[in-house]
Amino acid sequence: MFARLGTFSHDHRRLILVLWIIVLVGAGAISGVTGSAFRDEFNLPDVESRTGFDILDEHFGGEGTGVTGTVVYRAEQGVNDPQVVSAMEELFAQIATWDDVVRVVSPYSEQAQQQVSVAGPAAGQIAYANVEFPDDLDFTRAAEIRDDIVAAIPQVEGLQVELGGFIFAEFTEPTAEAIGLGFAIVILIVAFGSVLAMGLPVTIALFSIGIGVSLITAVSNAVAIPETSTFLAIMIGLGVGIDYALLVVTRYRELLHAGRDEGEAIAIALDTAGRSVTFAGMTVVISLLGMLLMGVSFVNGIALGAAFVVLVTIVASLTLLPALLGLAGDRLERTRWRGLIAAGLIAVALVGVGLDLLPLLFAAPVAAVVLVAGFFVPILKREVPRRERRPVRETLAYRWSRLIQHHPWPVMLASAIGLLVLTVPLLGIRLGFADESNYPKDTSTRQAYELLVAGFGAGFNGPFLLAAEPGDGADVAPDQLQAVNVALANDPGVQFASPPIPSPDGQAVIWQVVPTTGPQDEVTEATVHRLREQLLPPLEAQLGFDVNVTGSVAVALDFSDYLTSRYPYFISAVLVLSFLLLLAVFRSVLVPLKAVVMNLLSIGASYGVIVAIFQWGWGSDITGVQPAPIETWAPMMLFAIVFGLSMDYEVFLLSRIREEWTRTGDSQTSVADGLAATAKVITAAALIMVVVFGSFLLETDRVFKLMGTGLAVAILLDATVVRMLLVPSTMELLGDRNWWLPAWLDRVLPRFDVEGHAPLPTADAQDPDAEPELARVDA
Numbered sequence: 200m201f202a203r204l205g206t207f208s209h210d211h212r213r214l215i216l217v218l219w220i221i222v223l224v225g226a227g228a229i230s231g232v233t234g235s236a237f238r239d240e241f242n243l244p245d246v247e248s249r250t251g252f253d254i255l256d257e258h259f260g261g262e263g264t265g266v267t268g269t270v271v272y273r274a275e276q277g278v279n280d281p282q283v284v285s286a287m288e289e290l291f292a293q294i295a296t297w298d299d300v301v302r303v304v305s306p307y308s309e310q311a312q313q314q315v316s317v318a319g320p321a322a323g324q325i326a327y328a329n330v331e332f333p334d335d336l337d338f339t340r341a342a343e344i345r346d347d348i349v350a351a352i353p354q355v356e357g358l359q360v361e362l363g364g365f366i367f368a369e370f371t372e373p374t375a376e377a378i379g380l381g382f383a384i385v386i387l388i389v390a391f392g393s394v395l396a397m398g399l400p401v402t403i404a405l406f407s408i409g410i411g412v413s414l415i416t417a418v419s420n421a422v423a424i425p426e427t428s429t430f431l432a433i434m435i436g437l438g439v440g441i442d443y444a445l446l447v448v449t450r451y452r453e454l455l456h457a458g459r460d461e462g463e464a465i466a467i468a469l470d471t472a473g474r475s476v477t478f479a480g481m482t483v484v485i486s487l488l489g490m491l492l493m494g495v496s497f498v499n500g501i502a503l504g505a506a507f508v509v510l511v512t513i514v515a516s517l518t519l520l521p522a523l524l525g526l527a528g529d530r531l532e533r534t535r536w537r538g539l540i541a542a543g544l545i546a547v548a549l550v551g552v553g554l555d556l557l558p559l560l561f562a563a564p565v566a567a568v569v570l571v572a573g574f575f576v577p578i579l580k581r582e583v584p585r586r587e588r589r590p591v592r593e594t595l596a597y598r599w600s601r602l603i604q605h606h607p608w609p610v611m612l613a614s615a616i617g618l619l620v621l622t623v624p625l626l627g628i629r630l631g632f633a634d635e636s637n638y639p640k641d642t643s644t645r646q647a648y649e650l651l652v653a654g655f656g657a658g659f660n661g662p663f664l665l666a667a668e669p670g671d672g673a674d675v676a677p678d679q680l681q682a683v684n685v686a687l688a689n690d691p692g693v694q695f696a697s698p699p700i701p702s703p704d705g706q707a708v709i710w711q712v713v714p715t716t717g718p719q720d721e722v723t724e725a726t727v728h729r730l731r732e733q734l735l736p737p738l739e740a741q742l743g744f745d746v747n748v749t750g751s752v753a754v755a756l757d758f759s760d761y762l763t764s765r766y767p768y769f770i771s772a773v774l775v776l777s778f779l780l781l782l783a784v785f786r787s788v789l790v791p792l793k794a795v796v797m798n799l800l801s802i803g804a805s806y807g808v809i810v811a812i813f814q815w816g817w818g819s820d821i822t823g824v825q826p827a828p829i830e831t832w833a834p835m836m837l838f839a840i841v842f843g844l845s846m847d848y849e850v851f852l853l854s855r856i857r858e859e860w861t862r863t864g865d866s867q868t869s870v871a872d873g874l875a876a877t878a879k880v881i882t883a884a885a886l887i888m889v890v891v892f893g894s895f896l897l898e899t900d901r902v903f904k905l906m907g908t909g910l911a912v913a914i915l916l917d918a919t920v921v922r923m924l925l926v927p928s929t930m931e932l933l934g935d936r937n938w939w940l941p942a943w944l945d946r947v948l949p950r951f952d953v954e955g956h957a958p959l960p961t962a963d964a965q966d967p968d969a970e971p972e973l974a975r976v977d978a
Contacts, residue, residue: 201477201517205469208521209462215522219515223406226413233417236337240423240496246757247731251666251749258668258707266336268364270294270348271327271647273654275357278306278315278326286353291328293351299340301331312697312711316654325654332366337419338426341366349643363647363660368638373430375898375907376437378553379891381546383441386890390883391448392585394538395531399448399523403515404440408433411508418503423496427902428504434895434906435840436508438888438914439483442847443476443516445887449880451524452531456588461528465521473517474952475850480513482780483843489773490839493765495758498832505840534583537573541566553894592871596878600871603924604931611928614920621804621916624811630763631828632755634660634718637901652717658694661718661752663727665710665735669744679742680708686734687712692726718752719827727756759831769835773842774799781846784951785853787938793929794853797921798845802838805913809833813905822896824904833905841913848885848922852877856930857938866934870927878923885918 208215243249270290274283288307295303306314306326316325332341345367352360380401387397412429450472454464487509490502524531544566551559573579591597603610638645651659665683680699687696687710697711716722727748735746774795781791809829811817816826856873863869892914895907930937 201473202466202470204517205465205473205521206462208518209465209525212522212525215518216526219406219519219522223409223413226410226417230413230416233420235339235416235426236420237339237416237424237426237429238335238337238419239425240335240500242494242496243754243757244494244761246761247747248749248753248757250745251664251747251753254666254668254707254747255664255709255749258702258704259709260703266332266334266341266366268330268332268341268345268362268367269327269647269651270330270360271325271363271650272358272360273321273325273650274355274359275324277323279323282355283358286355286358287326287328290348290351290353294330294344294348297344297347299332299336299344301333303331304329313695319653321654325650327363327651336366338366338370342370345369359646359650361643361647361650363635363644363651365635365644367647368635368644369642370426371899373433373895373898373900373903374553374555375894375896375903376433376553376891377549378894378897379437379887381549381553382890382894383437383887384542384546384549386883386887387441387445388539388542390445390879391452392534392583393531394534394542395527396448396452397542399520399527400441400444402523403444403512403520404437406519407440407508407512407515408436411436411504411511415504415507419500422500422503424500424504425497428501430903431501431836431906432504432508434892434903434910435505436512437891438910439480439509439844439847440512440515441887441891442844442884443480443512444520445880445884446476446847446851447472447516447520448524455532461525465524469517469521475847475854476516477513478780478784478951479843479847479850480509480516482777482846483509483840485776486773486839486843489769489776490835492769492772493762493835495762498762498835501832501836502839505836509843535573535579536581536583537569537576537579539583540579541569541573544569553897591875594875594878597871597875599878599923600874600927603927604867604870607928607931610924611932614924614928615800618800618804618916618920622800622807624807624815625803627814628806628810628834629721629814629828630759630831630834631719631724632759632830633827633901636660636717636719637825637827639899656694656713656715657717657720658714658723661714661723662750663712663714663730663748663753664750665712665730665746666707666749667709667742667744667746668707669742682738682741683710683735683746686738687730690726690729690734692716692722692729712750714752718755723752724756727753755831762831762835766835770838773839777842777846780951781849783948784850785857785938786940786945786948788940788944789933789937790853793926794849797925798842798849798917800925801845801913801916801921802841804916805837805841805909806834808912809837809905809909812908813901822904823899824901827901830902830905833902833909836906837909837913840910841917844888844914845917845921848881848918852881852922852926860938866937867931870930874923874927881918881922885914888914889918 272278272287274280276283278284278287284307288305291303291305294300304310304314305328314327316322345362348362384397384401387400388394391397411432415424415429415432418424447468451464451468454467455461459467484506487502487506490498493499544562547559548563548566551557551562569579635644635648638648640646648660669680677699684696684698687693692714693712694715695713699708699710701708714723714726716726730748735748739745777798778791778795781794782788785791812822813824814826814829816824819825852873855877856869859869859872860866889911892907893911895903896911898904898907
């Protein structure tokens with residue numbers, strides 16, 4: 200099937216290209232018409248914070264259950280100055296009339312609850328108003344309202360107005376992908392020695408991202424998808440799009456160098472590398488869809504968005520890529536100086552976009568000038584000379600493998616211990632959600648947060664709500680309810696607790712509680728647990744009804760606890776499925792077992808690095824990251840992506856090793872030959888991913904930094920320590936036992952052929968043209 204698909208795409212290359220262009224333009228048009236409706240939706244299970252919100256929704260008309268932003272302001276002359284009062288009241292009245300605004304609670308209204316600072320140096324100078332929205336408000340509409348408020352802010356001397364809350368947070372479009380793309384161009388040119396060959400993986404990645412993100416945007420109108428999912432999709436799409444196309448193009452060029460004609464080479468490349476790409480890609484998709492086991496809309500949206508982009512990438516690699524290879528023809532092997540210089544200048548311009556360095560952007564028009572001049576200037580029309588390819592057993596990778604195999608025990612132990620040392624910080628991981636103190640200092644969100652801290656204390660940014668349903672209140676005297684206030688007043692983690700506030704129907708009551716510490720503080724988390732487990736249970740026994748602790752902090756805590764409880768099911772499902780797939784592919788018990796263990800080691804090490812940087816704050820002066828909990832969903836997302844991507848390298852490397860072992864029966868030389876034959880492409884693919892993912896560390900958004908760092912570290916460790924150290928050393932130690940499989944298991948296992956049946960050049964070939972090796976540009 201794969202060979203026929205490759206032949207069909209090659210023979211109908213213009214039709215295939217036109218169809219893909221139509222799909223790309225059509226997807227963009229659909230998303231343009233439908234617009235986006237991205238939103239964060241947490242469908243919590245039956246937990247205490249949800250029960251509290253249900254009480255608010257039923258008895259208080261949903262008060263406090265929607266999405267809330269704050270208009271925080273500071274006036275040197277005091278917030279009760281007549282000019283300030285008049286200007287701010289006019290602003291609040293104007294906001295209240297806008298669509299999608301449920302209500303505005305001004306600090307000057309009767310419903311206000313201590314919304315003016317009364318203590319400390321800022322007493323009487325800081326106030327805030329709550330702006331409440333429906334809980335299904337999408338980020339696009341929220342951004343429009345934020346911009347309208349900014350435009351309507353009154354200009355009064357001595358008045359500072361800031362917008363707080365995540366719904367009003369300024370969102371900066373990430374540009375780090377431009378840096379990754381720029382470096383990917385350079386890496387691909389060095390790896391391929393061909394500008395045209397470099398352009399094919401980049402084109403596949405851009406097509407996949409364009410179509411995937413457009414359709415994700417359109418689907419967000421029907422399914423709850425967080426806005427973060429599009430940028431994770433871009434990050435993953437760049438990595439896998441370039442990676443998968445790199446594998447296919449590399450195999451195609453190997454076959455050309457071995458004497459195959461163009462059509463035959465495409466068919467065989469799809470029947471071999473195309474199978475590997477499909478298997479690896481489907482593993483990524485399955486890993487991502489495994490997150491659906493978590494049963495949370497927020498997580499489902501992220502998983503579906505990322506999986507969709509990977510699926511589009513697989514299809515593009517199997518259809519669009521063969522068509523482009525056919526259109527390239529024999530020009531794929533020729534690179535002229537004009538193309539090489541222009542590609543380098545484009546890479547410089549992309550880096551300039553990512554770093555916001557305007558001088559570098561001039562490289563783009565210079566590249567255009569070079570291309571035009573290249574048709575008239577003889578030296579620019581000349582072909583770039585190439586280095587001759589060396590036989591596999593004369594390469595550095597082969598010699599490296601033999602060196603590792605001569606010292607297997609020290610290499611294996613040192614590698615494993617090194618990964619375990621990096622994993623140590625994982626033992627102290629704290630899952631949660633970073634608060635608004637992690638935004639850049641020059642953002643309105645961060646300044647609003649700090650104003651509230653200055654005026655009302657650190658805990659004011661993460662208040663609790665206590666909600667209860669005492670019924671008609673006939674059996675509950677007011678002084679009994681005051682017992683809750685007395686207990687709260689004696690708790691060291693509580694700064695303020697309001698008197699009990701009855702609902703309009705008299706069936707429920709709430710308390711507003713301000714902790715002494717900030718939302719992301721570990722002490723705040725301990726306060727929630729203490730209230731629930733120690734302080735309130737005795738009172739509940741006396742009162743005869745439950746008092747539920749809810750609010751944003753409690754919701755985040757319950758969400759973290761719930762996801763953590765589901766992690767074992769998710770991780771177990773991915774591990775078992777991966778083991779079974781590799782068991783069927785490589786017909787071995789020990790190979791897939793080692794693969795699972797090694798992947799766990801590299802992922803654990805990347806988790807440890809994340810904890811050290813993002814939770815402990817190591818290197819914060821360099822990274823700009825402040826200590827905070829690790830986002831609850833991040834380890835799950837990293838596990839799904841990295842485990843899937845590592846299968847790519849696993850299949851590509853081990854299939855070559857098994858091929859040599861099947862041909863020669865020599866377990867030692869097969870490892871060295873397989874590693875040498877795949878080292879260049881694995882190194883190039885991994886380096887591209889590391890640069891693409893690592894470039895997101897330059898973003899201002901903490902989530903992008905965290906995901907980019909985690910993916911870059913995991914891929915780096917997987918492609919170096921695991922593939923280049925642990926795999927050859929452990930396979931040397933096990934010898935022929937690597938391929939042990941009980942006869943009864945061999946009979947019942949299904950067979951998956953990921954390498955096809957095409958004969959490939961032998962590892963001991965001495966003719967350079969018969970030995971596949973990536974060409975490189977002369978220095």
